[in-house]
Amino acid sequence: MKAQAMTPVEQVHQALRGIECHDDPGLLRSKSKDFHWYSPVLSALLQDKTADLLVIPKDVEELRRVASACARFRVNVTLRGGGTGNYGQCVPMARGVIIETLKLNAVTVHSGCATVQTGCIIEKLELAARAQGQEILMFPSTLTDATMGGFIAGGFGGVGSIRHGVLKDPGNVTRIQVMTLEATPRLVELHGADIQKVHHAFGTNGIITEMDVKLVPAEDWRHVIALFDSYEATLRFGEAAMTPGLPLRLLTSVERGFAPYYTALGDYFSEDKDAVFALCAAASLGDFERLVAQHGGRVVLAMTDAEIAAAHLLPAYECAYNHTTLMALKKDRAWTYMQLAFPQPFQVAQAMALVAEFGHEILWHHEFSLAYGSYSVFAIPLVSFFDAERLTEIKDRIEALGVGVFDAHVITIEDGGMKTIDSAQIDFKRIADPHGLMNPGKTRGWTPDMVQP
Ligand SMILES: Cc1cc2nc3c(=O)[nH]c(=O)nc-3n(C[C@H](O)[C@H](O)[C@H](O)COP(=O)(O)OP(=O)(O)OC[C@H]3O[C@@H](n4cnc5c(N)ncnc54)[C@H](O)[C@@H]3O)c2cc1C
CATH class of the missing domain: 3.40.462.40 (FAD-linked oxidase, cap domain/gating helix)
Structure with a gap:
């Protein structure tokens, strides 16, 4: 009897031997949700959406293997930090792999800034900064559950914004490192205004691995x-x-x-x-x-x-x-x-x-x-x-x-707060996600003709 060919997801799974992977349907269902249930419109739209595999890399090397396997076998990827986003930002619209970042959580506090990995819970960063007499500029009220990578990729501003403006304001986030989703993933460094290429892009154009954020002296x-x-x-x-x-x-x-x-x-x-x-x-x-x-x-x-x-x-x-x-x-x-x-x-x-x-x-x-x-x-x-x-x-x-x-009952970046397609983000997607595998369905700016075979 002829052996059945493996599906692309099974091939990814096989390629990730030694890396934490889960395919339990109950767990996949819960990890395919975020706080979109605030919206009855999105609840109805997204209720059946689920991924095929959850992968939890423990370091950047494992992340690189996951990115490579997904690119080689053309499997869709949805990044997930704390899963507290509101618009189905980390709900997989077209199945595939969820990469949970929570184990990539190192923090180094310097004077006036911190270098932090994507999966660091924001509260952990704030406590590390406070231990050295400093504090972060802003945080969402989901401080104890949300990650820095998720905040940059999905958030806007929050507590602290009355003093320091929003994430988009110059100087608040000074560097973002992004891993490309290619057969041989690369690390790309974005500085200054270039960080806008991935900020609030809903994880559609590269995997944020690390960032530098400004700190200020702590207040009482x-x-x-x-x-x-x-x-x-x-x-x-x-x-x-x-x-x-x-x-x-x-x-x-x-x-x-x-x-x-x-x-x-x-x-x-x-x-x-x-x-x-x-x-x-x-x-x-x-x-x-x-x-x-x-x-x-x-x-x-x-x-x-x-x-x-x-x-x-x-x-x-x-x-x-x-x-x-x-x-x-x-x-x-x-x-x-x-x-x-x-x-x-x-x-x-x-x-x-x-x-x-x-x-x-x-x-x-x-x-x-x-x-x-x-x-x-x-x-x-x-x-x-x-x-x-x-x-x-x-x-x-x-x-x-x-x-x-800012419509909270829609799933694309453009239909929500941004209103227009950010061509710089789409240009960066051509570099960081040439096969169009990242969080499909979340940007109107990416069309099938842009996909590199
Ligand atoms: C009660 C409540 C209060 C909130 N208050 C605020 C607020 O004050 N301000 C605010 O801005 N938001 C707020 N939010 C929204 C959300 O909590 C924040 O934006 C939060 O920072 C998201 O972080 P997360 O780790 O949960 O991200 P997730 O929900 O896990 O992900 C958010 C988006 O980022 C992408 N992503 C995650 N990690 C990466 C990565 N490494 N690389 C690329 N893409 C990635 C995901 O794919 C997804 O599209 C609130 C939400 C709730 C439920």
């Missing part, structure tokens, strides 16, 4: 909650507080409707007040409190990390950014979310007009930040999900009012 931060009588007052306070005078790492205003989802905060946040969550330098707490009082509010909590942990309270950053959505969805799956960028300069009246127009259909929080050199206000509001059509109507209406929408 306090988690702060201030309460106000109206949501408008929180926004007016935010507008006043986001000036360079106050050393802040986080500044978020949150509507009182979130209180039932933040039960761990008990009396610190209840449904009769709107709140501001902040990280403020200890030495400036007095200034912060005075500004709060000028806007009719009151600081009800100011604690160190250790005090927050001892009191079993939530860190301020878990009450902000996309953690708000997570907290709400844990209690009520009827919500989904949107991602908005307000035009500059921020107009409180415009934000309040949206609050009034959508009533109970949208629950608001606003993130005060710095991006591309200017103070900017973003919002990641909860939206009561009725159906995809109503979601589109809301998006269209908000856009018509002049507020930018």
Whole structure:
């Protein structure tokens, strides 16, 4: 009887003898998911997507063997760090191999910067920096689960952005090393503005192996909650507080409707007040409190990390950014979310007009930040999900009012935040992924005619 030919994935598997591989269907299903389930639209679209093989290289040499085997046998590859991305970024659309990076996690702290491997959990980097009196510039609220490589490949900014801008801002990430997906993989070094070739490319154009990120002297931060009588007052306070005078790492205003989802905060946040969550330098707490009082509010909590942990309270950053959505969805799956960028300069009246127009259909929080050199206000509001059509109507209406929408219910880079095809990223894909195997389906810029045989 004629022996059956091995599939390309089986050939890869065979070529990776000695490297940690898993083909258990249950494990593959869970490693093929990320946090796209925030979106009912994406949940329906991606529910059946799964990979054929999970590979966990323990060092760069093993990674090189995996990249080579996948290139030689033309098997699709999806990189996975912590799997906390929101748009199905690391969901394999066309099966193949998942490469999990968590074992590539070395960190070296220098003065003013750190060299870090892709799979390093961001919190590990922050702790290593703090041990030497420094801190990282920014992190997503998924600090304890997300990797640096995933943040660069899939993220935007977050806690710290109010001080240092977003990942894209010059000087925040100074070097990225990328492994190509070829039969003989190469390491390519990107410096300065060239790092944009792989930043926010969803792992479609090369395997990030290592990067250099800037560090700054560590501050003594306090988690702060201030309460106000109206949501408008929180926004007016935010507008006043986001000036360079106050050393802040986080500044978020949150509507009182979130209180039932933040039960761990008990009396610190209840449904009769709107709140501001902040990280403020200890030495400036007095200034912060005075500004709060000028806007009719009151600081009800100011604690160190250790005090927050001892009191079993939530860190301020878990009450902000996309953690708000997570907290709400844990209690009520009827919500989904949107991602908005307000035009500059921020107009409180415009934000309040949206609050009034959508009533109970949208629950608001606003993130005060710095991006591309200017103070900017973003919002990641909860939206009561009725159906995809109503979601589109809301998006269209908000856009018509002049507020930018980064669609969180689509899977390509371009349909989401970026809007246009980044030709520099596509040109780099020709070099780093000539066979078009990396995270297929996630960029509109790559077409079948570009594939090198
Ligand atoms: C509750 C919550 C809060 C969040 N808050 C924020 C926030 O404040 N700011 C923000 O920017 N994001 C935020 N996110 C999104 C996400 O957590 C971050 O972007 C995070 O940094 C992603 O890291 P990860 O390791 O989980 O990446 P993953 O989800 O594993 O991967 C993300 C993308 O990067 C690619 N990738 C991973 N490793 C590599 C590599 N080595 N080479 C090439 N590509 C690679 C993947 O293929 C995927 O496309 C949030 C998500 C959740 C669920």
